[in-house]
Every structure is written in structure tokens, then in C-alpha cells.
Amino acid sequence: MSNQGIPYLCGGVFLTHLMKAHPSRNGVREHFMSKRDGLSDPETMLAFIQVMSPDFTAPAGGTFKENTSAYKNCRKECGTYLPFSEDSAEIRAFNECVRNDYQTALSRMTAFAKDYLDVDTTAKKDERLVKTLVEIIRDDIIPDTDMFYINEDGSPSTREQILAATEICFQPFLVGVWHYILLHRPTNILGRSTITDWKPTLLGTHIERVYPCKGHKDAAEAKRTEDDDIPPVEAEIVDDAPKSDESPRSEQTEAASQAKKQVIMNNYGKGVQIEELNGTLTININ
Numbered sequence: 001m002s003n004q005g006i007p008y009l010c011g012g013v014f015l016t017h018l019m020k021a022h023p024s025r026n027g028v029r030e031h032f033m034s035k036r037d038g039l040s041d042p043e044t045m046l047a048f049i050q051v052m053s054p055d056f057t058a059p060a061g062g063t064f065k066e067n068t069s070a071y072k073n074c075r076k077e078c079g080t081y082l083p084f085s086e087d088s089a090e091i092r093a094f095n096e097c098v099r100n101d102y103q104t105a106l107s108r109m110t111a112f113a114k115d116y117l118d119v120d121t122t123a124k125k126d127e128r129l130v131k132t133l134v135e136i137i138r139d140d141i142i143p144d145t146d147m148f149y150i151n152e153d154g155s156p157s158t159r160e161q162i163l164a165a166t167e168i169c170f171q172p173f174l175v176g177v178w179h180y181i182l183l184h185r186p187t188n189i190l191g192r193s194t195i196t197d198w199k200p201t202l203l204g205t206h207i208e209r210v211y212p213c214k215g216h217k218d219a220a221e222a223k224r225t226e227d228d229d230i231p232p233v234e235a236e237i238v239d240d241a242p243k244s245d246e247s248p249r250s251e252q253t254e255a256a257s258q259a260k261k262q263v264i265m266n267n268y269g270k271g272v273q274i275e276e277l278n279g280t281l282t283i284n285i286n
Contacts, residue, residue, distance in 0.1 A: 005140070005141060006193045006194045006197060006198045007135070007136040007139055007140055007194045007198045008136075008140055008190050008191045008193070009133075009137060009140050009142070009177075009180075009181060009185055009191075010074065010181060010185045010187065010188050010190060010191035010194075011078070011084055011181050011182070011185070011188050011191075012072050012073060012188050012191050012192075012195065013074065013136065013191040013194050013195060014177065014178060014181055015045070015048070015071070015072045016072055016073070016195060017129055017132050017200075018044075018048070018117070018129065018174075019041060019044055019072070020125070020128075020129070021117045021118055021125040021126060021128070021129045022039050022044070022118065022125075023117070024118075025037050039116060041065070041068050041069065041072060042058065042064055042065045042068045044116050045064075045068040045072070045082075046058050046064070047112055047115065047116055048112060048116075049082070049083065049090075050108070050112075051105070051109050051112050051178075052083075052090055052093075052097075052105075052108075052178075053083055053090040053093065054108065056083060056090065059081055063081055064081055067079055067081045068082075071084070071188060073192070073195055074188055074189055074190075074191040074192040074194070074195050075189070075192065076188070076189065077186075077187070077188050077189060078188065084182060084186070084188075085186065086182070086183070091182050091183070094182065095179065095182075095183060098149050098154075098175065098176075098179045099149075102149065102153075102154030102175075103154070105175050106154075106171060106172055106175055109171045109172075109174050109175045110171045110213060113126075113170065113171050113174070113212075117129075119170060119212050120170075120211070120212045124210075126170045126210055127207075127210040128200075128202065130168050130170065130173055130207060130210045131200070131202045131205050131207055131210075132200040133173070133177055134162060134163065134165075134168075134205045134207060135201065135202070135203075135204070135205060136200075137159060137162060137163070137177075138163050138204070138205070142159050143159065144158060144159050144160040145158050145159070145160070146158065146159050146184070148162060148176040148177060148179075148180050149172075149175060149176040149179055149180075150162065150168070150169075150172050150173045150175070150176030150177065151172055151176075152169050152213050152214070156176070163206070164206060165206060165207065166206050166207060166208045166209065167207070167209045167210075167211065168207055168209075168210050168211075169210075169211060169212070169213050170210055170211065170212050170213065171212065171213045172213060
């Protein structure tokens with residue numbers, strides 16, 4: 001392990017830099033007010049595992065938290081509680097999904113990124129993450145012909161093609177690099193020196209643009225237009241109330257129970273019109 005070069009691409013190194021791309025987290029005041037942001041390491045790890053294995057559930061107690069910390073910092077291998085061993089059923093299923101049903105794997109990663117990462121904002125945390133991983137891939141000892149499934153259509157790119165790329169689509173890049181790590185870099189503790197002694201320079205790559213995949217942009221557009229599709233609403237209540245107070249109280253009570261007042265409400269998308277027929281109420285809201 002002492003002779004292992006740095007940087008070294010492995011699961012813990014990947015996750016350490018991935019979790020630096022969180023959106024801004026709650027401050028101390030919110031923390032003491034028990035306002036959780038859902039972005040803790042164990043919560044992020046669970047959601048990320050579910051990208052490859054949607055049915056995975058975290059074990060009870062503090063074991064999962066402890067294993068998350070140890071794996072992320074490359075102090076241990078995946079152990080019993082994290083499904084990252086190269087012969088696990090979860091990795092076999094994820095490999096099958098990436099190779100034969102890539103859009104499913106991509107949609108899961110897109111959903112994860114939407115909830116747990118800062119994507120396509122002025123902070124450019126997604127760009128920093130991609131440049132960091134490309135720098136690791138460049139300086140690590142990885143054959144030029146090794147394949148990474150980093151393209152939106154599910155096609156692979158070689159290490160050599162990645163290092164020459166000027167544009168990277170964010171979510172497919174995460175799918176491809178994580179898939180490569182699971183299949184080709186099972187020894188997590190070899191990344192410990194990278195965690196403790198290496199920092200990215202963000203220099204020397206050809207990347208000029210990192211952009212979100214179409215699914216991420218479609219989800220954002222759907223959220224903006226969700227409230228625009230409101231169907232017209234009409235309501236009609238009929239009430240013929242007596243106009244004189246000269247009737248005996250018993251007759252007024254009977255008339256009230258049989259009252260029929262006519263009110264018509266029309267929703268015209270951006271305006272609402274309410275009219276009371278046989279009365280004087282008219283409300284127009286535009």
C-alpha cells in the first residue's frame with residue numbers, strides 16, 4: 001500500500017469528492033432547531049447505493065454510518081454492510097443494467113443528482129467534480145483503452161477519449177466512472193493516500209463545459225409548468241331565499257331549509273369570475 005501511486009481512483013476517493021458537490025447545507029442554527037437537510041454522509045450513501053440497487057435498505061443502528069465513514073475515507077473495504085464487493089449480486093445487476101438498459105441506470109443517477117448534488121448552478125460544483133475525476137483518471141495508471149460508459153446514449157469512451165474531451169455530460173459521466181470503479185477497482189484501501197495527501201489542481205484538462213443530461217432539464221421544465229395545467233372549474237349552487245321578513249319565524253325556517261341560491265363561478269385560467277344570480281354579488285379577479 002505504501003508504494004501505491006496517487007491519485008488512485010477507487011470507491012472512497014470517488015465518494016469523497018462526490019459529497020463535496022452537495023448543495024449548500026443547513027447552518028448551525030438550523031441544526032440546533034432540528035431542521036435536517038437530508039444530506040448527511042449516510043443518507044447520501046444510501047441514496048447512491050440505490051442508484052445501482054433500488055431495493056437496498058440500510059441496516060439498523062449505527063453500523064451503516066460507521067461503514068460509510070470508513071469506506072469513504074478508504075480505511076477499509078466494503079465489508080458486510082456495503083454491497084460493493086466485486087462478486088456481489090448488486091454489482092452484477094448494475095453491470096447488466098449499464099450494458100443493456102443504460103437509460104434506466106441514467107434515470108436513477110439523474111434523480112440522485114437532482115436531490116443530492118448541486119447541478120447546473122453558478123457555483124459549478126458539478127464542473128469541479130468532473131474535472132477532479134478526470135484529473136485522477138489522467139494521473140492514475142489506467143490503460144488508455146479501458147472503457148467508461150460515460151455517454152448519454154450508453155456508448156463507452158476510452159480513457160484516451162475522456163482526456164481529450166472538451167464537453168462532458170454530468171450524470172452519464174457519474175454512471176460510467178462509478179461502474180468502472182465497481183468492476184475494476186475493488187481494493188478501496190489503496191486510495192487512502194489520495195484521501196490524505198492529494199488535492200486536485202483542476203488544471204491540465206481540456207474540459208470547457210459540463211452540462212446536465214436532458215432528463216435533468218426536462219424535470220426542471222416540468223416543475224416550472226406543473227401549475228399551468230389547471231382545468232376550468234365551474235360550480236353552481238341554487239338558492240331562492242325569501243325577500244320579506246314579514247313571514248312567521250316557522251315559515252322563514254322552512255324557507256331557509258329549502259333555499260336555493262344560484263351562484264356561478266368560472267375559472268378562466270388566469271382569472272376567476274363569481275356571480276350571484278338573484279342577488280347583488282359580483283366578483284371579478286383577473
